[in-house]
Amino acid sequence: MTADAVATAPAENTALLSMRAPRPGRVIAWTLLFIGGILMVTPIVFMLSTSLKDSSQVYDLRLIPAEPTLRNYVDVLADGRFMRWFFNSFIVATSVCLSNVFFDSLVGYTLAKFTFRGRYLVFIAILSTLMVPTEMLVIPWYLMARDFGWLDSYWGIMFPGMMTAFGTFLMKQFFETVPNDFLEAARIDGLSEFAIWWRIAVPLVTPAISALAIFTFLGNWTAFIWPLIVTTNKNLYTLPVGISSFSVEASIQWEKIMTGASLATIPTLIVFLVLQRFIVRGVVLAGLKG
Amino acid sequence: MSGDLAAVDSPDAAPSPAWDRLTVHQKQVVWAWLFLAVPIVFYVVIRFWPTADAMWLSFTNWNLLRPAHFVGFKNYAKLFHDPVFWKVFRNTFTYLIIGTPVSLIISFVVAFQLEKVRFLHGLIRALYFLPFLTTAAALAWVWRWFYQPVPVGFINNVLTHVGLPAQPFLRSTTEALPSVLASAVWAGLGFQIVIFMAGLRAIPQTYYEAARIDGVSGWGILTRITLPLLKPTIVFLVVFSSIGFLRIFDQVYNMTTNDPGGPLNSTKPLVLMIYQTAFSSFDMGYAAAQTVVLFLILLTVSLVQLRILRDR
Numbered sequence: 001m002t003a004d005a006v007a008t009a010p011a012e013n014t015a016l017l018s019m020r021a022p023r024p025g026r027v028i029a030w031t032l033l034f035i036g037g038i039l040m041v042t043p044i045v046f047m048l049s050t051s052l053k054d055s056s057q058v059y060d061l062r063l064i065p066a067e068p069t070l071r072n073y074v075d076v077l078a079d080g081r082f083m084r085w086f087f088n089s090f091i092v093a094t095s096v097c098l099s100n101v102f103f104d105s106l107v108g109y110t111l112a113k114f115t116f117r118g119r120y121l122v123f124i125a126i127l128s129t130l131m132v133p134t135e136m137l138v139i140p141w142y143l144m145a146r147d148f149g150w151l152d153s154y155w156g157i158m159f160p161g162m163m164t165a166f167g168t169f170l171m172k173q174f175f176e177t178v179p180n181d182f183l184e185a186a187r188i189d190g191l192s193e194f195a196i197w198w199r200i201a202v203p204l205v206t207p208a209i210s211a212l213a214i215f216t217f218l219g220n221w222t223a224f225i226w227p228l229i230v231t232t233n234k235n236l237y238t239l240p241v242g243i244s245s246f247s248v249e250a251s252i253q254w255e256k257i258m259t260g261a262s263l264a265t266i267p268t269l270i271v272f273l274v275l276q277r278f279i280v281r282g283v284v285l286a287g288l289k290g
Numbered sequence: 291m292s293g294d295l296a297a298v299d300s301p302d303a304a305p306s307p308a309w310d311r312l313t314v315h316q317k318q319v320v321w322a323w324l325f326l327a328v329p330i331v332f333y334v335v336i337r338f339w340p341t342a343d344a345m346w347l348s349f350t351n352w353n354l355l356r357p358a359h360f361v362g363f364k365n366y367a368k369l370f371h372d373p374v375f376w377k378v379f380r381n382t383f384t385y386l387i388i389g390t391p392v393s394l395i396i397s398f399v400v401a402f403q404l405e406k407v408r409f410l411h412g413l414i415r416a417l418y419f420l421p422f423l424t425t426a427a428a429l430a431w432v433w434r435w436f437y438q439p440v441p442v443g444f445i446n447n448v449l450t451h452v453g454l455p456a457q458p459f460l461r462s463t464t465e466a467l468p469s470v471l472a473s474a475v476w477a478g479l480g481f482q483i484v485i486f487m488a489g490l491r492a493i494p495q496t497y498y499e500a501a502r503i504d505g506v507s508g509w510g511i512l513t514r515i516t517l518p519l520l521k522p523t524i525v526f527l528v529v530f531s532s533i534g535f536l537r538i539f540d541q542v543y544n545m546t547t548n549d550p551g552g553p554l555n556s557t558k559p560l561v562l563m564i565y566q567t568a569f570s571s572f573d574m575g576y577a578a579a580q581t582v583v584l585f586l587i588l589l590t591v592s593l594v595q596l597r598i599l600r601d602r
Contacts, residue, residue: 029403034410036400037417040479044420046444047432059441107329114322115315122326129337133537133588135561136581139347139568140340163332193321222425224540225561229569240427240540247431248547254435254442261428268423276416279423283481284488288526 044265051259058255072259076246082263084235085242092157092227092238093220099162100216101209107163108171109197113183123172129165138229145230152233161220167212170286174208175201211282221268239264347578354572365579374555375563375580382536382560385471386591389535393475393482394527400479401486402516415484422480430544433473434460437545460545463556470557474541478534482527489523490516525599529592536588537561560584 050058052068060066076082111123141160142151150156178201186196202209227238237245243260250256272279312320348365352358369375404414421429436444437459446456459469493516501511517524539561543550550566551558560580568577 026406030407030409033400033403033407033414037414040476041417041420043429043432043436043476044424046436047429050435061444061447103329103332106325110322110325114318114325116319116322119322122330125338126329126333129333129341131585131589132337132341133533133581133585135537135564136344136585137337137340138564139574139578139581140343141336142568143343143574144340160336162336163329168329193318193325197325218423222427224427224543225565228543229565240425243425243428243431244544244547247544252442254438257431257435261425261431264425264428268425269420272416272420272423276412280415280419280484283422284484287481287485287530288488288523 044269047258047261047265050255051262053255055253055255072255073263076256076259076263081234081242081246082239082260085237085239086263086267088154088157088236089221089239092154093217095154096158096161096220097213097217099158100164100167101213103163104167104212105171105175105202105205105209106197107168108173109175109201111168112172112175113178113180113201126165126168130169134160134226138226141226142229150230152231152236154236156230157227157236157238160226161216161223164216167216170212171205171208174205178204207281207285210278211285214279214282215286344578344581347575348582350575350578352575354574358575361575365576366583368576369579369583374558377555378551378558378560378563381467381556381558382538382587384467385474385535385538385559386532388468389471389475389538390528390532393478393531394524396475397479397482397527398486401483401490402512404483405487405490415487418483419480421477424477426474426477426540427544429477430473430541433469433476433541434545437469461553463553466546466553466557470538470541470545473545474535474538477541478531482531485527486520486523489520493519521599525596528599529595532591532595533588536584536591539565560587 045063046061049063049065051072052070053060053065054067054069054071057066107126111119137160145151145156145159150159182200182204183196186200187193191199222240223238224240224244227241228244231237231241234242234245243264246260247257250260309317347358349360349362350358351361351364400418404411404418407414435442438446439458439461440446440450440456443459445459450456458465460466497515497519498511501515506514536559538559542557542559542562543565546552546557551562561584564577564580564584567573567580571577
């Protein structure tokens with residue numbers, strides 16, 4: 001809150017100045033920025049617009065459809081596949097997100113607040129996994145999933161991401177800022193170490209927890225290559241993989257493809273509009289500290 | 291390891307005499323390893339073992355049908371004699387060498403200007419940030435539609451409308467890669483912009499005020515105060531976005547589904563080659579060797595960038 005107030009202060013100053021005498025340079029800069037912003041959302045806007053057009057109007061590039069129709073949505077949603085994929089993505093992203101919030105913060109806390117031999121080794125070992133790209137691991141993971149019968153299952157999609165070095169590192173950074181006195185006081189009160197972590201330490205780092213949650217959820221919601229590899233049963237596709245296979249099937253029916261893409265985008269759009277500041281701050285926090 | 295811990299601890303149960311005899315510090319050590327037990331198993335089984343396994347597989351001829359046989363450096367020799375690999379190698383670095391500077395310059399300019407704007411600041415930031423939240427696999431299809439020939443494609447319609455020649459985009463071996471790259475740059479800008487803005491806000495205003503009092507020009511402030519103080523942010527974004535471009539996959543796969551990586555391999559990045567070798571040809575040993583090469587490329591590029599940027 002306060003950080004934000006401080007940060008916007010200079011902008012406010014210049015705005016006050018420019019309100020009296022709007023410098024032409026600033027007006028031009030603003031206009032260019034605005035046009036750039038509009039260009040940025042053009043693909044999204046035309047995707048939504050085309051999803052509301054009948055197949056006969058697709059070539060009519062008017063932004064506002066002449067006769068808007070929800071027919072494409074009815075058609076695309078009719079066989080229930082999209083709802084299924086949506087559900088799968090939701091389950092997967094939520095589960096992985098919860099697992100990361102729990103384990104990454106537990107490990108981050110342990111590495112930040114306990115002193116024991118081997119702590120540094122464990123930290124370096126976990127951090128070193130950041131160097132290895134997931135693409136290098138997909139072949140062994142695939143073989144593992146095949147041998148254990150995890151192909152075409154939620155667990156198969158989820159297991160590689162249940163904990164991440166990135167999240168652990170992020171949480172460790174934040175737990176280091178928690179004063180030891182708080183933890184000692186709780187220890188004297190007789191709380192178990194688990195309770196000290198969960199009831200005392202975790203509530204003190206909620207901004208970091210929410211940043212981790214947003215980043216993990218978003219990452220898994222849009223994840224493509226691993227779900228593509230591990231699932232062959234269409235009922236277990238996640239939304240991105242589903243969209244991809246649906247679009248191949250739809251061939252040149254662009255209005256259907258745009259409807260599918262819109263269905264994948266609209267929920268994120270709504271969540272973003274509601275939680276905009278929160279999400280941007282979370283992404284910045286995770287990006288900078290992680 | 292967790293076995294004998296379980297024997298010692300159970301601190302939630304009735305305190306055993308053995309547990310009571312431990313000092314506070316010893317109890318904490320037990321707790322620490324208890325907390326780490328499941329994660330350690332996870333990292334060993336899901337990260338370390340597969341890393342070693344991928345390296346081992348890269349020296350075998352395994353293809354899912356016959357048992358793996360050690361073949362030494364044969365996969366690597368085959369790879370370095372494969373003209374497709376060198377094409378893919380060039381493509382992968384083209385994504386990096388064009389994508390990283392272009393996206394960083396655009397995002398810095400936008401962040402730098404947006405930082406000074408107050409009128410509709412939130413709205414403009416949202417416009418730039420929104421693409422970052424979209425699903426690459428879905429939006430790749432929107433871009434693909436934009437790139438279609440005249441009656442269909444948005445961009446070609448605009449071009450012909452203003453009297454410019456229509457472009458083949460994804461159908462041309464020279465235009466396809468930049469077309470795919472544009473969609474990847476577009477998707478990443480929002481993240482880079484908000485990170486740059488956070489970096490700009492972290493620069494204390496006193497530096498600017500002092501410079502203004504000393505009569506330093508706007509350009510001087512930019513090159514002698516803003517950019518040097520922004521260095522940690524720049525280093526982070528250079529490394530982060532380079533890794534992203536070197537690992538590009540979602541956009542290429544979805545924009546070229548009829549001939550993945552085409553036309554004529556002109557858009558194929560290394561990750562797509564790995565995917566095809568492993569999951570279309572099931573030549574696991576050969577694919578593993580490609581993943582090791584990808585690993586080495588990422589490692590080298592990151593280290594070189596950190597070296598150069600940190601020293602300056």
